[in-house]
Amino acid sequence: MADTAEIKVPAAETVPETAPEGTEDKGPSKNELKKRAKEAEKAKKAAEKAAKQAELAAQKAAADVDYAAEFYGKEPLNQSQSRPRRQRTQIASLNPNMDGENVLIRARVQTSRAQGNKMVFLNLRQRIDSVQALLTVTPEKVSKQMVKWAASLQDESIVLVEGIVKKSPEVIKSASVGDVELHLSKIFLVSGLDGRLPFTVEDANRPESEIASNEEVQYKRVLLETRLDNRVIDLRTQTNQAVFKLQSAIGHLFRDYLDNEGFLEIHSPKLQGAATESGASVFKVSYFKGGAFLAQSPQLAKQMAIAADFERVYEIGPVFRAENSNTHRHMTEFMGLDLEMAIEEHYHEVMELIDDLFKNMFRGLQEKYKNEIEVVRKAFPADEFKWRDGPEGTLKLSFREAVDLLVADGVSREVLDDIDTENEKRLGRIVKAKYDTDYFIIDKFPMALRPFYTMPDPEDPTVSNSYDFFMRGEEILSGAQRIHDPTLLIEKMKEKGIEPESMKSYVDAFRMGCPPHGGGGIGLERVLMLFLKLNNIRRASLFPRDPKRLEP
C-alpha cells in the first residue's frame, strides 16, 4: 500500500572506470590515451549529473506516488506490499532535543485547519498524546493540491506523515506535546472514514467546566448514552485512553502484590452445573441437552482450591449477576479481583493483607500514573484520593461502631439493621470529616447480612468474622473468614434455605480436610470509578453490560 511502498531509485548509468579491454592489443598512443582519459572524465561528469537528476526525480516521484493514490480518489491499499523497515516515532517521545530530525509517524487527524490555500495545520493524536503538524506548499516537494487534499481530510482519518521536528517558538496549548511541532513533507492516508462521525473526539473530550464557562460558543455536550452507543469513538478520547491505562494498572498492582506474597493465579470455570451462592440472580445457559449457570463469583472454586492445598490463590475474571438493576454502580458483568488464603492464626491476617494490598495499589497509582490521573481529572474533577498511610494505620470500625456514628449523625437506629447505599455514603462523609480518609474498613458484620459460607464470630453467633472495604463511601470489597467445617457449613446452608445436596462437590471439598481460610472479592470497575470519581461504573468498563445493554 502507499504508506509502505518501497521507493526504487533508478540506478545511474554505469560509467566505465577504465578503458574497455581489447583495445590495448598493440598498446595505445600517448595522444590516444589522453583523449580517452578526457572522454572518460566527461562521461563520468555526465553520469554524475544524470544520477543527481534521477535521484531528484525519484524523490519527487516518491512524494507523488506515495499520496497520489489517495489524492486522485483511489483507496488506500489494505495489505502490505513491502516492508521497508523504517523506524516509526511515537508522539509521546517527541521533544525539543529532536529539533531538525526527520520522523515518520502514524496518527489520527484530530482536527485540521487550512490557512489560506498554502498551509494546513493538523492536530495529530496517538492515545493520550497529541502534536501540531503543518504542511506548507513547497516547490518540488509539497504541491498546492497536496495541501488542499490534506485540508480536506475528515477528522479521525488515520495518516502516516513524514516531517521535520521543530522546536516551537511558543508553547502550543492545543497539543499535549506543546514544545515542538512537525513540518511535514509527506502525508499518506492509511485509513479513511466511511460516513459521518456521531460526535467528534474533541467534543467528547471537552471537560464540562469548559463547556459551562463558554456558553456563548455553545459547545456540544456528548451524553453518556450516546458515548456508550458509539463506544469505539468515545474510547478514543484522551480521558478514556487514560482511564483504561489505569484499569490495567490496578490489575497489575493487584497481581504484583499477591505474587510477592506467595499467591498463585488460578482460572476457575464460569460455567457451573448448579446455581451458586444465591439462585435468584444467576444467568441460565443452554448447555447441550441440559442447562448450566454462569458463576456469580469464583467463590466456590477458590475455596475448593484452598481445600486442594494451593494455600493462597487469586483470580482476575468476569463475574455475572442477573440483577435487574440499572444504578450507577451495577453491571450484569464485571471484573472480579478475587483472592483466598489459608489462615494461620486469625482471620485478621486476611483483612490486614487485603488492607496492605489496597494501600499498595493506591500508592502505585499515584506514584506511577500521575500523568494519566491528571488527564482524567480534567474531565472528572475530584479531590485527590486520601487514605491513612502513616503508622496509625487504616481506619477500622466494627459494624456496631459504624452504626453508632450514623446514629450520632441523626440516623434512626431502627433502620440500621443493615447500612443501605444512602447511609453508606453518609458514613463516608462522616468518616471523611472526622478522620480525613476516603478509605476505611468495617469489620464484624451481623451474620444475618452475610452469605451462608461466612464464619460466625467465636463468641457472639449473631456476628460474623467478615468485613467490607470502602472507597469514597461505597463498598469495593466484601470478604470474610469462610466456614471450612462441613458440619457447620451444612447447618448454615439449611438455615439460609439452601439444599446442601445441590452444592455437593463444594461441600465434599471440605470433608477431606481444609485449613481455616478467608478472602475477598474486589470489583475492578468500582475501584477505578471511585478512585477517579467517574460517577458511573459504565465509564470504567470497556464495553459495559447492564440489563438494557448488550452492545457494542
Add this chain to the structure above:
Amino acid sequence: MADTAEIKVPAAETVPETAPEGTEDKGPSKNELKKRAKEAEKAKKAAEKAAKQAELAAQKAAADVDYAAEFYGKEPLNQSQSRPRRQRTQIASLNPNMDGENVLIRARVQTSRAQGNKMVFLNLRQRIDSVQALLTVTPEKVSKQMVKWAASLQDESIVLVEGIVKKSPEVIKSASVGDVELHLSKIFLVSGLDGRLPFTVEDANRPESEIASNEEVQYKRVLLETRLDNRVIDLRTQTNQAVFKLQSAIGHLFRDYLDNEGFLEIHSPKLQGAATESGASVFKVSYFKGGAFLAQSPQLAKQMAIAADFERVYEIGPVFRAENSNTHRHMTEFMGLDLEMAIEEHYHEVMELIDDLFKNMFRGLQEKYKNEIEVVRKAFPADEFKWRDGPEGTLKLSFREAVDLLVADGVSREVLDDIDTENEKRLGRIVKAKYDTDYFIIDKFPMALRPFYTMPDPEDPTVSNSYDFFMRGEEILSGAQRIHDPTLLIEKMKEKGIEPESMKSYVDAFRMGCPPHGGGGIGLERVLMLFLKLNNIRRASLFPRDPKRLEP
C-alpha cells in the same frame, strides 16, 4: 482453637515485699525488724520456688491442653480465639543449617506409620514439598496416648506440629526435603476428615512407570475420570501442584512480555448481544426477557479496541465453545491468551512478535521453573521441549510447503485441502525428524479455511495473511492480519453467509477509521498440556468443562 490457644501461666502467689501496714504504729524494735526481714527472705524463697513449680506445671499443662481437645475426641475449633503471632515455617525452607531449631509447621499428613507403640513416623506435605517427622514417647512431654493418637490420624488430616529440625543421618527418599527430619514435641489437629478418601494422594501421585515396574505390589491406578470426579483431592498431588504453578507461570510470562512491548491489558465482555464468529458453536444465555450469547473469543472486542486507538492490547479470559466434542484437546470453556496490535508495515511484524513471545515463554519456563517441570516429568515422562533459539530462527513453513512435506511423506495430495488433526501430528513428526524442533509456524493458509475477518494475500486472493503456531504437532495459536476496511469486510461476510447487519457494531467500528492490524489467540491449557506432554487437556485445567462435565 487448640492450635492457637493462648497458654495462661497461673500467676505465682504474690509475696508481700514489705510488712503489712498498720503494724508499724509505734515503730518496731530492732529484733522485730530482723525477724521480719528473715521471714520476708524465707517467704521470698518459697515464692520463687512456687513460681518455678507453677511455670513447670503450666508448661506441662500447655502441652496437654494443646492437643487434649482432639485427643479426647473433641472437635478442633473453627475460629481463632487468640493471635499469638508465632512464626510458621514452610517445609520448602527447611535445610540442614537449621539443625536444632524449633519450628512450627501446618501441613497435611500424607502418610503415618507407627513403629511399636512408642514412635510414629509422619510424612508431612505442603504443595510440592514433603518432610519426614517423628513423634516419640518422651517423659513429661510426649505421652504414649499422644503417640497412639497421632498414629491414628487419617491420611490427609491437616495438623499443626512443633518440633526440632534434625539433620538426617541419611537422605530420606520418601520426602522431597530429604536431608532433615523433624523431631516433634507437639501435634494438633487443624482439620480432620469426614469420611473416606476416594483415593490416597500417594496413589494418585505415583508414576505409571513405578506401578508397571512393581507389579507384585499391585499399586492402585487412579483413572482420569476418578481424578476429575474428585478433583480437589487429585489437585493435591505434587504433580498437579507443579502443573498449576506452571499454568500460572505461562500467564505471567505472556503478560510480562507484552507489557514490555507496550501492550495494554483489556477486559472485554463475555455476554454478547449477537452470536459471534460462527453461530453454530455458541452457548445461548437467558438474559432477562431476551437472550444473549457467550463470546467464543474476544476477537471482535479486541479488534474494536484497535479501532478505538489502544494500538496494542491483550486479554487473558475465558472463552466458550459449544462444540459437542469429547477429544483429548477440546473443552467447552478454556482460557484464551489473546492479543491484537496495529501493523506499521507488514503483518509479519505480528507473526514475529508472537514468535518472540513464545520463545521467551519457553525460555522462562525452562529457566525459572526447572523444579516444577522435573516434578511433572516423573508422572509424565517426555523429551525436553525443543525449539530453535539460535540465529537460524523459528522454522516457518508456508501452508503449501507444509503440504509438500506431507505429500513427500506419502500422504495423498487430494486430502490436503486442509491439514486435519492426524496430519498435523504427522507433520509434527516429519518436522521434528528433519529440523529437530517441537515448535514451528505455518503461514499463508488458504482463505477458504479461515474466518471471514481474515485479510487475503495481496497477490493471491485464494491465500490469506494468516498463520498457525504448533507445539509437538498440535496447533496452539491461530492468528492473522484482519480486514480493517469495512467494504472488504462486508464482502467477505456475505461470502461466508453472515449478515453484516447482525454484527453492526463490529462493522461500524471500522467505518470510522481503523489501522491495519493483526493478532492471535493462544489456548493456555493447550500450551501447558503440550509443553509438559500431559496428553489430555483436562489435566491442564483446574476444573475442566466438557460436554459431559460441569462438576466439580
